[in-house]
Amino acid sequence: MPTFLLGPQRFLTTAGTVVRSVAPEGPVATVTAGWQDRETADEELHEVMDGRSRNLQLYRRLTEVIETDDHFAREALAHRDAMDELAGIYSVRLQRALESAYVVARRPTREDIAESAFADAIRGVRDIDAWYLRSVDQLYGELQAAAPPEASEPIARNRAEVAELLRDATVLAIAGGHVGILLRCLRLFEAVPREVPVVAWSAGAMAMTDRVVLYNDNGPQGVRGAEVWDRGAARVHDVVAMPHARRRLKLDDPVHAKAFVRRFAPAACLLLDDGTQVEISADGRVPDDARVLTETGAREGAA
Structure with missing residues (x-):
């Protein structure tokens, strides 16, 4: 569809x-x-x-x-707190990596060196994004194990x-x-x-x-x-x-x-x-x- x-x-x-x-x-x-x-x-x-x-x-x-499922509510709150902590660490790592990429992109450098440095900087940013999503998946897995919605x-x-x-x-x-x-x-x-x-x-x-x-x-x-x-x-x-x-x-x-x-x-x-x-x-x-x-x-x- x-x-x-x-x-x-x-x-x-x-x-x-x-x-x-x-x-x-x-x-x-x-x-x-x-x-x-x-x-x-x-x-x-x-x-x-x-x-x-x-x-x-x-x-x-x-x-x-x-309001009616106390167990799920407690685990969902713990999950949200963990997600907030993860997001804070992710933001610190990410913003520094992005700033590095921006500085590299604007620095007057020989073209091939500049392109290689920028590409490597973006790979670093993508690695941080991938780490964050893996961590998100892990936290969802923990919530599923602790308070399965089916139960x-x-x-x-x-x-x-x-x-x-x-x-x-x-x-x-x-x-x-x-x-x-x-x-x-x-x-x-x-x-x-x-x-x-x-x-x-x-x-x-x-x-x-x-x-x-x-x-x-x-x-x-x-x-x-x-x-x-x-x-x-x-x-x-x-x-x-x-x-x-x-x-x-x-x-x-x-x-x-x-x-x-x-x-x-x-x-x-x-x-x-x-x-x-x-x-x-x-x-x-x-x-x-x-x-x-x-x-x-x-x-x-x-x-």
Whole structure:
């Protein structure tokens, strides 16, 4: 089934049009868990979906599980604390490695020496990313062993209810918001079935990929190197989904663009600005007319 990755919907709404093109009739399962406490404030989304939406209410279900399964709640909290500690160490290692790569790239040096040094610096950054993801996998394995979701009555019950809603759905629409909460809910309740088309935007689009990458060149702390956040739902492979690209990236900085693209290769760095919609076919191919980041900046056409 195809997956449609969309840009932000706040200023230019395209989700309804895409959903209608995929499934003109029938229930539309929606996920607004990334909105957290505002999850059920989805009247506008319901209207965009022509009154066909059925909210899976994954955030409410997560809250219910935490409140009713003390054992799972304790282990989940310990897991979150460990993930925070890991992310802190990762960030320290990563930012220093990236700064080294940027300095090497800007240093006036003979071309062949400069290219060799830069390539080696990026290999070092990729090694840190790989170490982080291996550590993330280890922590998920520990949580699975300590508190298997299959052994939890509230998780099993909510999974069954979500599965029933998804069986009746003609398409699944996933909104943005807090990508960490969204991923936690999608993962816990197994809410991304392969047999249903998916339309996802903003953080929802990020969650559909192999790995979620956070970036913001215009944040209050200035330019910081992009950081891998977590494993994604892996509905889409070899894609880095990048909503708000124009607002958050210095697309005119050739050093940062070159480092970003090489670091995440062979993944296509997909720029998802307002109004953007990209269909990823069942075979995972990124369309040729998709707007992607290349070593020389943004351009039309996948690498």
